[in-house]
Amino acid sequence: MSISQPFRLVGGGRIDRRRRVDFRFNGLRFEGYRGDTLASALLANGVRTVGRSIKYHRPRGFVGSGAEEPNGIFTVRHTGVEGSTIPHAPGTVVELVEGLEAHAVNGWPSLRFDFAGGLQWLGGMLSAGFYYKTFMWPRAAWHWYEWAIRRMAGNGRAPDGPDPDRYDKRNAFCDVLVVGGGPAGLAASLAAARAGARVILADDQPELGGSLLGARRQLGGKPAFAWVANCAAALADEPEVTVLSRTTAFGFYDHGFVAALERCTDHLPPPRRRGPRERVWRIRARRVVLAAGATERPLVFENNDRPGIMLAGAAAAYVNRYGVAPGRRAVVFTNNDSAWRAALDLVEAKIEVAAIVDVRPEPGGALAARAEAAGIPVLAGHAVVDTQGRNALRRVRAARLDGSGARNLDCDLLAVSGGWNPNLHLHAQSGGRPRFDETRGCFLPGPPVQAETGAGACRGTFRLDACVREGAQAGREAALAAGFRDVGVISAPSTDEEGTTDPDPAWAVHSRRPRPRRAFVDFQNDATAADLALAVREGFESIEHIKRYTLLGFGTDQGKTGNVNGMALAAGALGRSPAQVGTTTFRPPYTPVTFGAAAGLATGELHDPLRVTPMHEWHEAQGAVFEPVGQWLRPWYFPKPGEEMRAAVARECLAAREGVGLFDASTLGKIDLQGPDAAVFLDRIYTNDWSSLAIGRCRYGLMLGEDGMVMDDGVTARLGEHHYLMTTTTGGAAHVLGWLERWRQTEWPELRVRFTSVTDQWATIGVAGPRSRDLVASLCEEIDLGPESFRFMEFREGVFAGVPCRIFRISFTGELSFEINVPADYGRYAWDRIVERTEEFSITPYGTETMHVLRAEKGFIVVGQETDGSVTPVDLGMEWILSKKKDFIGRRSLARSDCRRPDRRRLVGLAAADPNEVLPEGAQLVDEPFTFLPVPMVGYVTSSYWSPNLGRSIALALVAGGRDRSRVFAALEDGRFVPVDVVSPVFLDPRGERQRG
Amino acid sequence: MLLIECPWCGPRDESEFSYGGEAHIVRPPEPDRLTDEEWADYLFMRKNPRGRHLEQWCHAHGCRQWFNAERDTVTSEIVRIYRVE
Numbered sequence A: 001m002s003i004s005q006p007f008r009l010v011g012g013g014r015i016d017r018r019r020r021v022d023f024r025f026n027g028l029r030f031e032g033y034r035g036d037t038l039a040s041a042l043l044a045n046g047v048r049t050v051g052r053s054i055k056y057h058r059p060r061g062f063v064g065s066g067a068e069e070p071n072g073i074f075t076v077r078h079t080g081v082e083g084s085t086i087p088h089a090p091g092t093v094v095e096l097v098e099g100l101e102a103h104a105v106n107g108w109p110s111l112r113f114d115f116a117g118g119l120q121w122l123g124g125m126l127s128a129g130f131y132y133k134t135f136m137w138p139r140a141a142w143h144w145y146e147w148a149i150r151r152m153a154g155n156g157r158a159p160d161g162p163d164p165d166r167y168d169k170r171n172a173f174c175d176v177l178v179v180g181g182g183p184a185g186l187a188a189s190l191a192a193a194r195a196g197a198r199v200i201l202a203d204d205q206p207e208l209g210g211s212l213l214g215a216r217r218q219l220g221g222k223p224a225f226a227w228v229a230n231c232a233a234a235l236a237d238e239p240e241v242t243v244l245s246r247t248t249a250f251g252f253y254d255h256g257f258v259a260a261l262e263r264c265t266d267h268l269p270p271p272r273r274r275g276p277r278e279r280v281w282r283i284r285a286r287r288v289v290l291a292a293g294a295t296e297r298p299l300v301f302e303n304n305d306r307p308g309i310m311l312a313g314a315a316a317a318y319v320n321r322y323g324v325a326p327g328r329r330a331v332v333f334t335n336n337d338s339a340w341r342a343a344l345d346l347v348e349a350k351i352e353v354a355a356i357v358d359v360r361p362e363p364g365g366a367l368a369a370r371a372e373a374a375g376i377p378v379l380a381g382h383a384v385v386d387t388q389g390r391n392a393l394r395r396v397r398a399a400r401l402d403g404s405g406a407r408n409l410d411c412d413l414l415a416v417s418g419g420w421n422p423n424l425h426l427h428a429q430s431g432g433r434p435r436f437d438e439t440r441g442c443f444l445p446g447p448p449v450q451a452e453t454g455a456g457a458c459r460g461t462f463r464l465d466a467c468v469r470e471g472a473q474a475g476r477e478a479a480l481a482a483g484f485r486d487v488g489v490i491s492a493p494s495t496d497e498e499g500t501t502d503p504d505p506a507w508a509v510h511s512r513r514p515r516p517r518r519a520f521v522d523f524q525n526d527a528t529a530a531d532l533a534l535a536v537r538e539g540f541e542s543i544e545h546i547k548r549y550t551l552l553g554f555g556t557d558q559g560k561t562g563n564v565n566g567m568a569l570a571a572g573a574l575g576r577s578p579a580q581v582g583t584t585t586f587r588p589p590y591t592p593v594t595f596g597a598a599a600g601l602a603t604g605e606l607h608d609p610l611r612v613t614p615m616h617e618w619h620e621a622q623g624a625v626f627e628p629v630g631q632w633l634r635p636w637y638f639p640k641p642g643e644e645m646r647a648a649v650a651r652e653c654l655a656a657r658e659g660v661g662l663f664d665a666s667t668l669g670k671i672d673l674q675g676p677d678a679a680v681f682l683d684r685i686y687t688n689d690w691s692s693l694a695i696g697r698c699r700y701g702l703m704l705g706e707d708g709m710v711m712d713d714g715v716t717a718r719l720g721e722h723h724y725l726m727t728t729t730t731g732g733a734a735h736v737l738g739w740l741e742r743w744r745q746t747e748w749p750e751l752r753v754r755f756t757s758v759t760d761q762w763a764t765i766g767v768a769g770p771r772s773r774d775l776v777a778s779l780c781e782e783i784d785l786g787p788e789s790f791r792f793m794e795f796r797e798g799v800f801a802g803v804p805c806r807i808f809r810i811s812f813t814g815e816l817s818f819e820i821n822v823p824a825d826y827g828r829y830a831w832d833r834i835v836e837r838t839e840e841f842s843i844t845p846y847g848t849e850t851m852h853v854l855r856a857e858k859g860f861i862v863v864g865q866e867t868d869g870s871v872t873p874v875d876l877g878m879e880w881i882l883s884k885k886k887d888f889i890g891r892r893s894l895a896r897s898d899c900r901r902p903d904r905r906r907l908v909g910l911a912a913a914d915p916n917e918v919l920p921e922g923a924q925l926v927d928e929p930f931t932f933l934p935v936p937m938v939g940y941v942t943s944s945y946w947s948p949n950l951g952r953s954i955a956l957a958l959v960a961g962g963r964d965r966s967r968v969f970a971a972l973e974d975g976r977f978v979p980v981d982v983v984s985p986v987f988l989d990p991r992g993e994r995q996r997g
Numbered sequence B: 001m002l003l004i005e006c007p008w009c010g011p012r013d014e015s016e017f018s019y020g021g022e023a024h025i026v027r028p029p030e031p032d033r034l035t036d037e038e039w040a041d042y043l044f045m046r047k048n049p050r051g052r053h054l055e056q057w058c059h060a061h062g063c064r065q066w067f068n069a070e071r072d073t074v075t076s077e078i079v080r081i082y083r084v085e
């Protein structure tokens, strides 16, 4: 034994003793070996207390040796690696690497002297529901309570900075997915592979072998590990097999879709890390073989949580897999035979076993003789009823089940086994319903719902040779079901199997006292047997409610060790069987998945596609401030050096009404409609009449949902006999296209019309203002732009600045304006030709904010701003656009009684009594501010701006009864109510003379 | 995530599709002849069966074609896929 690792066994284990690894725990230096986990290395160094429990702050040590670990949770970093922090890692799955720094998650301010350790003497005060009941008063103090509770409860420290690591996702397909690389999974993979199936084997450990990694077993007369090595070599030779190690299948979704998390680099020293840190595999499998193994469950007894009390299988794993003695003198406490093998493994490793305490009157079966030969004293029909030891276990007290014959046994390790729970998570997630098996004392998978089979321990089969046989059969059948040849019965090696893992099915709380208070069920959440009993006494019956009240299974370990005990004890308190009470829901993920892995590469710039117009670089060069609109990035305003937003927008607004405003409208959705029935189709989709529209003319159209509510709007032009170009709102383009397709395909397949999105094919340049005609004329000689020959709401095709163009004389500003469409690749070129004439025509580029102000001055709505899915055209004062001659989508709904209520909210203009008061958008409107609460709300502000052209503030609003009201009050955030006049929504040029000029 | 067999493109992940709700709801040819209740029935009322359900799907991020599927709402099994006629 090396001095630095006093609990390291002389030999054995699957660690590499030539490779020492330095690491730190809570600031102290330790040493372990390559192949260790953080847990095995700490135990090798005699570190037994690794945290404090969340509620009572009791010292805790490792309970398990894998993903089930409830206590040993750490914040893990690596020396010299900035920002890379794992806030909540079980030490039992963290592989030891050089430079690893671990900190106990629980135990502020220190493990030895825990500030709140005294809480445990408060006894029954902190029972189930304590937080709910106690910290609700006074309410104002809750924020302090919460801070203190969270501080004391610990939990991992979230990293401060952005995650420096990269994460990846990968889609994969296979004929047979095998989950778990233990004896059943290996046999299944080989059988399926030999049939020719494409196989993925996902296993969460660094090397294959599963439970055999931690057990000393024989298969076919040889150490089982020789069989594992043969299987691994055979799988490596199969070209259609992919073995994913360090890969946890964490979710089983519909139609054979399984998500798995591969940990790619955490096990490597930082300098050797390449590629993504973690990768999510999205696997679509035709058949799934679940060989996920089983998890041992503890026994429930008084003070069953001291450091040094661990699962018997975990104790054996520390000895066999890591060459670590989890203690020097052990007691084994069990209700089944599996722990007897653990006891024999301990003896083999020269660890003294003071006694096997077994609740069964005649325990041990065939193993009893071997235990006797090994000189292990056996206390049959006994239970451990209490333990002692301040910071770690020193002594246990055992007694007969009737309480007699009590005796103390000195020990520093208590290895417990309450039986084994098949890992049913994936089966249950796939839709299966676990059922309780009284004989085996555990839940077993129910009938499969998807193309899924269980094999081995996760199906309740615990004999090693039976696991291998069952796995081979499952692999054979899966390949056959996936359409591959039958490889026939596969011979499986026999084993040294002795004894049974079926536990004594009695669910008991072992204690000297009638009402033990410190018999823990869920270690991570400090839920005790007494809490469960209390929950039942207080009237809870559903296991889902009991779970929420006691926090059973709510930790990061998701109750892998505690849930079944808790359900069985709750069932006992309710006077029912576990079968009647059932399990709580098994939700993905099986083990925690980092946010980084969930996001994958879709972060930062790759989070969402970013769309920019052909003129984007020009906008950037001009110093434009951008705003996102859907996926588009649009210029918001173009500030001059040192200019504030309000001044810039005012300058842009005035310029567009006095000279020429230049606007990039390329983001508007554009849909090309062609076919002889296009006009008929438009008549049904839009509220107004389209059959009468002449070629070369445009019309504004409003689209409703079938419920009569405004959905989208835009101008559509008739380009030819059977050819239309529809524009949509920037954000609505994709939805509108889907809407058109849906009606044509599902309702009117007889209509001959087709749709193509051409949004990205055209750049759209808007020029507005009194001098816009002169500007366009200077660049477009062949089109006669005269007011009589090219009238408002018409369009022309031709050549603009030497490139093909479509020019629409339409206006969203209320000014004389033109929208010049050129093929997108010419967009920047055409834009530059206009910009060259800036001085000649006093051109000012403007952004979306000015566009909003200009249209609001005219009372033009913006769908999604003046509308919210509950606004009809009548509400907007747009009765004029509703055709009375035809049916259209949504028309009938406008006649429903609710749509005809006189007190519906209607679009109005608002003029604050103080013209300098710009109301906040969204502000609520009331009739009478100083009245009894609650004050009825009569409407709200939808758009609000400072109008430079009017020299005052303006707003649009939806107000009940519309202009029946003449004055309302706007409620401001600062508590003021300001008087506001209700006016026409058209503030400027109500007769529309400017745009028709 | 469902695996949906587009009649034109073949099996694809659910994320490529959009869901259209209950299939075979025919728009009334003469809405004006319907009472408010009858219109509301067309507009709002949908079957919500436990079991087999006929529903519309669109291969939105593929061929943009709508089609019908018969799906078991309990098991998510897609029993049948058929074109809109």
Ligand SMILES: [Zn+2]
Pocket: B006, B007, B008, B009, B010, B059, B062, B063, B064, B065
């Ligand atoms: Zn398709």
